[in-house]
Amino acid sequence: MQREKVINALITLLLVVMPLWAWWADEPFILTLLTKVAIFALAGVGLNIALGLGGLVSFGHAVFFGVGGYAMGILASHAQSYSPIMEIPFLIEGTKSMPVIWLVAIISSALAALLVGALSLRTSGVYFIMITLAFGQMFFYFTISWPAYGGEDGLLIYTRNHFPGMNTLDPIQFLIICYAILGVVLYFSARLAKSAFGLALNGARQNTERVLTVGIDTFRLRLVAFIISGAITGLAGALFADLNRFVSPSMFTWQTSGEIMVFIILGGVARLYGPVAGAALFVFLEYVLGDLSDYWHIYLGLLLLLVVLFARGGLIGLLAGREVAHD
Numbered sequence: 001m002q003r004e005k006v007i008n009a010l011i012t013l014l015l016v017v018m019p020l021w022a023w024w025a026d027e028p029f030i031l032t033l034l035t036k037v038a039i040f041a042l043a044g045v046g047l048n049i050a051l052g053l054g055g056l057v058s059f060g061h062a063v064f065f066g067v068g069g070y071a072m073g074i075l076a077s078h079a080q081s082y083s084p085i086m087e088i089p090f091l092i093e094g095t096k097s098m099p100v101i102w103l104v105a106i107i108s109s110a111l112a113a114l115l116v117g118a119l120s121l122r123t124s125g126v127y128f129i130m131i132t133l134a135f136g137q138m139f140f141y142f143t144i145s146w147p148a149y150g151g152e153d154g155l156l157i158y159t160r161n162h163f164p165g166m167n168t169l170d171p172i173q174f175l176i177i178c179y180a181i182l183g184v185v186l187y188f189s190a191r192l193a194k195s196a197f198g199l200a201l202n203g204a205r206q207n208t209e210r211v212l213t214v215g216i217d218t219f220r221l222r223l224v225a226f227i228i229s230g231a232i233t234g235l236a237g238a239l240f241a242d243l244n245r246f247v248s249p250s251m252f253t254w255q256t257s258g259e260i261m262v263f264i265i266l267g268g269v270a271r272l273y274g275p276v277a278g279a280a281l282f283v284f285l286e287y288v289l290g291d292l293s294d295y296w297h298i299y300l301g302l303l304l305l306l307v308v309l310f311a312r313g314g315l316i317g318l319l320a321g322r323e324v325a326h327d
Contacts, residue, residue, distance in 0.1 A: 004320040008273045015179070015276075023172045031171035032243070033287060037280045038178040039239045044263035044275025045185050046232030051261070052270030053198055054225045055205035060116060060132030062256035063139050064230035066249070067112045068105035068237025070143065073155040073247035075101050080158055098163040098177070101238055109234020110227050117226035121219060133254055140252035154248025161242055168242075178239055182276075185232055190272055192228075201225050233260070262300070266307060268314030277315045 015034070022030035043065055050056040078085050078094025085092040095101065120131040144152045160168045168174045192198045204211045204218045211218055241247040250256070259282070267278025285303070289296035311318040 004271070004273075004316065007316060007319050011273050011276055011280075015280075019172060019175055019179075028171045031175050033283055035171070035175045035178050035243055036240075037276075037283045038175065038182045039236050039243060040260075040263055040279035040283065041276040042178075042182050042185055042239065043233050043236035043260050044267070044279055045182070045189050046229045046234075046236060047260050048229075048264050048270065048275050049189060049192065049232070050226055050229035051264060052274070053193060053201045053205065054222050054229075056121075056222060056226060056229075057129050057261075058120075058132045058226075058229075059129050059254060059257045059261070060120070060134075060136040061230070061233050061260050062136045062252050062254065063112055063116060063132075064109040064233040065237035065240070065256055065260065066139060066143070066251035067109045068234030069241035069247040069251045070149070070155075071105040071108045071234070072101050072161070072238040072241040073157065074149060075104060076157045076161055077149070077155050096159075096161045098161045098168070098242070101161055101242075102235055105234045105238035106231045109237070110231040112234070113227045113230025114223070116230070117223045121222050121226065133257070136252055136254055136257055140249050143249040143252060150248070152249055154246060154250075157241075157245040157247075160245055174243070178243075181235070181239070185235075186272065186276075193272075197221070197224070262304060264314075265304060266314055268316035271314060271316040271320075274314055274316050281315060 015037075019031055019034050022028075022034070043061070046064070047058065047061050050058055050061075074085065075094045076096055079096045080094070083094070085094060116132060116135045120128050120135070123131060143149070149155055160174065162168060163177055166173045166177065168177070193202070200211060200216055201221055204216070204221055208218055211221075237251060240251070263275050263278035263282055265278065266281050267274035267276065271277075282300070285300055286296065289299050293299075307314060313320070
């Protein structure tokens with residue numbers, strides 16, 4: 001694992017140096033791109049817990065990304081209109097406080113993951129994939145038909161939410177917040193993989209019958225992992241909505257689920273920094289190739305094909321060799 005640790009350290013160094021250069025050169029657009037990388041990486045880390053550790057190929061993680069986004073949008077829109085979310089049976093008001101919004105986004109996404117996981121995890125393989133995909137489409141069409149919060153037009157938030165002691169409208173300060181959250185979640189993911197829970201989850205991915213014989217309930221194990229995965233992805237959704245100051249039903253589309261999975265595949269499934277490397281590569285390609293053609297996804301598809309055929313460990317795996325991830 002020594003080589004992978006060096007690669008992870010180099011990626012961390014690059015993520016620190018790039019914003020410092022962009023701040024010094026007065027390039028707010030680059031800072032915004034790096035913020036987008038951090039948020040996408042966070043969503044990828046969430047899915048990587050389910051996919052990399054648990055072997056759960058979910059095409060419904062856009063549900064949690066969108067729930068987190070709408071948690072932010074609903075709370076912030078009510079705060080800016082000075083109208084309560086509800087008054088009966090008790091008063092619930094909107095808020096512009098980021099920590100409160102993050103907490104609501106995490107809890108809401110975890111509850112959504114509990115609902116989706118409790119039903120979909122009773123199946124496996126292609127059936128699991130299709131059920132998670134169906135949930136994503138259900139949430140997508142529900143938000144389109146929800147006129148109270150913009151329907152298909154979405155919700156526009158006039159100003160970014162607040163974090164104590166920081167000016168969140170300053171690109172470098174908002175980037176620092178996103179980096180800090182990503183760092184905490186990466187540390188949590190690394191510890192989770194080495195914990196008894198993570199080892200049992202990995203064991204269930206490799207050999208379910210053997211784990212069952214030692215008395216471990218694999219359904220409950222995977223459900224807890226799915227809930228944790230959904231909660232982290234929901235937090236990423238709240239940050240993404242705050243970055244754009246806009247939330248729309250597009251956050252629930254199957255394309256969003258596919259993009260989150262692409263981050264992991266490009267960077268390396270089950271690799272700790274796989275989602276980070278994959279998200280950075282995705283945003284870089286979007287920025288560079290997007291200027292060349294509106295159909296830049298064709299080139300992304302070709303790259304993805306090459307990765308699947310010749311570098312199944314993704315970018316991290318290609319550089320680190322056949323070393324075990326999350327160490």
